[in-house]
Amino acid sequence: MYAPRKLAFSILGRCPWRHCHHGSASTALSVREALKANVEEGAKNIKIQGWVRSVRSQKEVLFLHVNDGSSLENLQIVAELELKSSAISFGSSVEVSGVLVKSPSKKQNVELKAEDIRVLGECDTKDFPFKIKEHHPPEYVRQYPHLRCRTNTFSSLLRVRSEATSAIHQFFKSNGYVHIHTPVITSNDCEGAGELFQVEASHRVGTQKEEDGGFFGVPAFLTVSGQLHLEVMSGGFNKVFTFGPTFRAENSQSRRHLAEFYMVEAEVSFTESLEDIMQIMENLFKDTTTAILSKCPEDMNLFFKFVSPGQQGRLERMIKNTFIVMSYTEALEILKKAATSFQYKTEWGCDLQTEHEKYLVRHCGDVPVFVINYPYDLKPFYARDNEDGPQRTVAAVDLLIPGIGELFGGSLREERLHILQSRLDTLGLTDTYQWYLDLRRFGSVPHGGFGMGFERYLQCILGVDNIKDVIPFPRFPYSCLL
Ligand code: 4AD
Ligand code: MG
Numbered sequence: 001m002y003a004p005r006k007l008a009f010s011i012l013g014r015c016p017w018r019h020c021h022h023g024s025a026s027t028a029l030s031v032r033e034a035l036k037a038n039v040e041e042g043a044k045n046i047k048i049q050g051w052v053r054s055v056r057s058q059k060e061v062l063f064l065h066v067n068d069g070s071s072l073e074n075l076q077i078v079a080e081l082e083l084k085s086s087a088i089s090f091g092s093s094v095e096v097s098g099v100l101v102k103s104p105s106k107k108q109n110v111e112l113k114a115e116d117i118r119v120l121g122e123c124d125t126k127d128f129p130f131k132i133k134e135h136h137p138p139e140y141v142r143q144y145p146h147l148r149c150r151t152n153t154f155s156s157l158l159r160v161r162s163e164a165t166s167a168i169h170q171f172f173k174s175n176g177y178v179h180i181h182t183p184v185i186t187s188n189d190c191e192g193a194g195e196l197f198q199v200e201a202s203h204r205v206g207t208q209k210e211e212d213g214g215f216f217g218v219p220a221f222l223t224v225s226g227q228l229h230l231e232v233m234s235g236g237f238n239k240v241f242t243f244g245p246t247f248r249a250e251n252s253q254s255r256r257h258l259a260e261f262y263m264v265e266a267e268v269s270f271t272e273s274l275e276d277i278m279q280i281m282e283n284l285f286k287d288t289t290t291a292i293l294s295k296c297p298e299d300m301n302l303f304f305k306f307v308s309p310g311q312q313g314r315l316e317r318m319i320k321n322t323f324i325v326m327s328y329t330e331a332l333e334i335l336k337k338a339a340t341s342f343q344y345k346t347e348w349g350c351d352l353q354t355e356h357e358k359y360l361v362r363h364c365g366d367v368p369v370f371v372i373n374y375p376y377d378l379k380p381f382y383a384r385d386n387e388d389g390p391q392r393t394v395a396a397v398d399l400l401i402p403g404i405g406e407l408f409g410g411s412l413r414e415e416r417l418h419i420l421q422s423r424l425d426t427l428g429l430t431d432t433y434q435w436y437l438d439l440r441r442f443g444s445v446p447h448g449g450f451g452m453g454f455e456r457y458l459q460c461i462l463g464v465d466n467i468k469d470v471i472p473f474p475r476f477p478y479s480c481l482l
Helices: 031-036 152-174 227-233 274-295 297-307 311-320 328-337 354-363 417-427 434-441 454-462
Strands: 017-019 025-029 043-057 061-067 075-080 093-102 110-121 239-247 260-269 324-327 369-375 393-401 405-412 447-453
Touching: 025 031, 031 043, 031 075, 031 110, 043 075, 043 110, 061 093, 075 093, 152 239, 152 274, 152 297, 152 454, 227 239, 227 260, 227 434, 227 447, 260 274, 260 454, 274 297, 274 311, 274 369, 274 393, 274 405, 274 447, 274 454, 297 311, 297 454, 324 328, 328 354, 328 369, 354 369, 354 393, 354 405, 405 454, 417 434, 447 454
Parallel strands: 025 043, 075 110, 324 369
Antiparallel strands: 017 025, 043 061, 043 093, 061 075, 093 110, 239 260, 260 447, 369 393, 393 405, 405 447
């Protein structure tokens, strides 16, 4: 937690001295630092920079609330009316210097008694799309990707997203994983689903001709998953992970699909059990969520209170309870017995659709459910054959989450050369994947891993209905703003 800091300048870690425009030396603090500061005796020459969130003038004083993105809470500025100007409005950017004091009001601990207010950038409130004290629905806010970080909700989202990123890195670091930067541009289609964006230079390079095969000499794509590159590293490291952007040209306008999203992927060598992989998935989910709840309680509370009532209880239940495990075959039996009629088929061998995933989760009491051992034909070539019948099931797992459906996908990987070879032969991919077969030729080890959609994870913990509201700049069919 943040320890209140005594404002003796000597203990400010970085060099605090900057000159404000009227010449006296001052200490620039973020709003967050100011709010946490220990100001029993008042701290002089403090400077705050941010955007005005509210303006209120009374008979003799002017009250401003200023936010700089460092916390959900604003800093109250109290100024004499002579500092008032029409340029100070909702949305304008300001630099305020003065004395940081204990606030006489119970509403806040500290406030800044302004000695000087400088307006850096005016904001015409008539034209500014966000209005003071108005609640703007997410569909409206989404139209302004260049301005929406100035709203409370999106600002909280971005802080949670940033903390979640750190917490995920921390999880892997403290569990002994090596972070690998897998490439964004690749010549393989890991998932084999053909949802690729092709990459090409916008112009011919050097003496390159059309028949040269483009910039790379071979077709190249934006990655759909870093898994195969992680598997390469699994040949030399026992635990690796990657966390970066992935791309899928899916023709989906759904609330849980994006064309560009972030994926957290891990690969673990020397494991022969899907349960080991599931345990890591469960730990990642629970440890990360617990860390975020303790790192940004105010931001999380905003979502619990205003975006998704009941979410706090749901999240606490998910953290407290052990996730449920069922086989694909059991899942289908449950679906077949369901009183609900589904749009999509529930025959053994059919893929689980969102409606099925949501039903299964509800059936199990709204807790996360691992579905394991999927039909052989439903999963990509790398999934390990369970050998429970001729090409019947593979050791693959999906984690289904209340309200979202699939959050993680993972599997044991086929490490046996002859089995992998014959599967690739059948798919006509043997030439393409010679390098992948090499991994099984030279010191092959049983291994497995998973991928978690980062935006779906944020939707899940925050209770946000639409995936477009948990990523700074959403990309989806017919939309690539900015
Ligand atoms: O289930 P998927 O396709 O699994 C893989 O790509 C594996 N190669 C991962 C691995 O084992 N290393 O994708 C993993 C997760 C999904 O469960 C889902 O949460 C998310 O990525 N995801 C998407 N999120 C947003 N938009 C999309 N279009 C997504 N497609 C998948
Ligand atoms: Mg999947």
